[in-house]
Amino acid sequence: MKPVIFCLEDFEMHRxxxxxxxxxxxxxxxxxxxxxxxxxxxxxxxxCQLLISDLNVSDSKAENTAQFLLEYCEHTPVIVQSSDPDLPEQLEMKAPGRIYAAEKGGHGQRFADAIEHFMTHKHGV
Incomplete structure (x- = not known):
């Protein structure tokens, strides 16, 4: 069975x-x-085995989503992406090894590294 990744993103272009x-x-x-x-x-x-999440979504402000992610990462690793330059890194520091800060839209080296880390260390896929 393939690992399942959830993506929380409300903006169609970013998705x-x-x-x-x-x-x-x-x-x-x-x-x-x-x-x-x-x-x-x-x-x-x-x-899911991994959650990739934006922070600002239509029904939740960044701070509320961040609190949810801190709870969610207790059982599932999370990659956080946001146009906010600071909050994703603050979350990563609060939950090292469980939350990874990455570039918005998945188009950067930190995102690629986080995905590769997940695939090789968590699932060996």
Whole structure:
């Protein structure tokens, strides 16, 4: 069974860019499910092996989403991406090894490194 990655992103263009980069990095080694709101993600009642999350989504401000991610990362690793230059790194410092700060849209070296780390250390895929 393929690992499942959840992506929380409400802005269509960012979602498209993220999807493009995930496809390039992972090809078909994972199943990716997209959520447009924090409420939709919470209501899914499904599990994943990795969550890639924006901080500002339509139904949640960055601070609220950040609090959710700090709880979520207790059982699932999280890659945080945001146009905010500081909050993702603050979250990474609060939960080292469980939260990874990365570039928005999945188009940077930190994002690629975090995905590769997840795939090789968590799943050996």
């Amino acid at each position: 498209f860019v993220l999807e493009t980069h995930l496809t390039r990095l992972l090809e078909d080694r994972v199943e990716v499910r997209y959520f447009r709101s924090l409420a939709q993600l919470k209501a899914s009642n499904s599990n």
